[in-house]
Amino acid sequence: GAVVSQHPSRVICKSGTSVKIECRSLDFQATTMFWYRQFPKKSLMLMATSNEGSKATYEQGVEKDKFLINHASLTLSTLTVTSAHPEDSSFYICSANGGGSSYEQYFGPGTRLTVT
Amino acid sequence: LAKTTQPISMDSYEGQEVNITCSHNNIATNDYITWYQQFPSQGPRFIIQGYKTKVTNEVASLFIPADRKSSTLSLPRVSLSDTAVYYCLVVRDDKIIFGKGTRLHILP
Numbered sequence: 001g002a003v004v005s006q007h008p009s010r011v012i013c014k015s016g017t018s019v020k021i022e023c024r025s026l027d028f029q030a031t032t033m034f035w036y037r038q039f040p041k042k043s044l045m046l047m048a049t050s051n052e053g054s055k056a057t058y059e060q061g062v063e064k065d066k067f068l069i070n071h072a073s074l075t076l077s078t079l080t081v082t083s084a085h086p087e088d089s090s091f092y093i094c095s096a097n098g099g100g101s102s103y104e105q106y107f108g109p110g111t112r113l114t115v116t
Numbered sequence: 117l118a119k120t121t122q123p124i125s126m127d128s129y130e131g132q133e134v135n136i137t138c139s140h141n142n143i144a145t146n147d148y149i150t151w152y153q154q155f156p157s158q159g160p161r162f163i164i165q166g167y168k169t170k171v172t173n174e175v176a177s178l179f180i181p182a183d184r185k186s187s188t189l190s191l192p193r194v195s196l197s198d199t200a201v202y203y204c205l206v207v208r209d210d211k212i213i214f215g216k217g218t219r220l221h222i223l224p
Contacts, residue, residue, distance in 0.1 A: 004159075006159075034211075034212070036214075043203070043214045043215060043216050043217055044160070044214040045214070046211075046212070046213060046214070049211070091157065093159045093160075095159070095160075095212070105162075105207075105212060106162070107152075107159035107160045107161070108159050109158060109159050110157065110158060110159050112157065
């Protein structure tokens with residue numbers, strides 16, 4: 001089946017710095033990618049929809065200037081957490097839509113961000 | 117998107133059949149019902165999807181009554197490795213909104 005990778009799998013950064021997380025579709029082209037955040041014991045929360053070649057669409061309550069999303073190619077979307085704070089520590093997961101029928105959405109393995 | 121309601125948690129024993137029911141009263145004509153499985157610190161994994169009646173694959177079955185206001189995921193002969201969170205989702209176009217999920221705990 002289709003594979004979505006994320007890099008890094010884990011990252012620890014100091015408060016005030018920025019962190020970039022990459023999401024790649026390895027064997028298919030993804031016109032749309034999604035970014036989620038998940039806190040411990042909680043469900044996934046959709047943050048934004050990333051469209052190749054255009055601006056991302058953010059969900060209500062998600063700061064677009066803090067969570068910068070770039071979908072520069074059909075296989076890569078990046079999420080940059082700017083000026084990270086400890087409350088941004090979370091599990092970030094991306095998914096990619098391969099097009100076609102509605103179930104063709106594949107999730108990455110997630111990135112554990114810890115801000116100290 | 118239609119809201120889904122499913123049990124917060126369930127326990128079962130190895131070798132048993134487990135049925136998890138989800139309600140989605142406001143499902144629309146174009147919506148599909150999809151189930152995902154998630155292990156701790158991993159991304160969700162697609163299990164099965166259906167529109168109506170019954171769908172079966174190598175890991176599960178999905179039962180959807182005619183009114184489509186609910187669905188039941190059936191896991192045959194579960195093992196300890198099936199301990200995970202199971203999410204029932206209503207998918208419209210390509211946008212997925214996750215509900216709280218069901219935390220399934222398989223006991224030896």
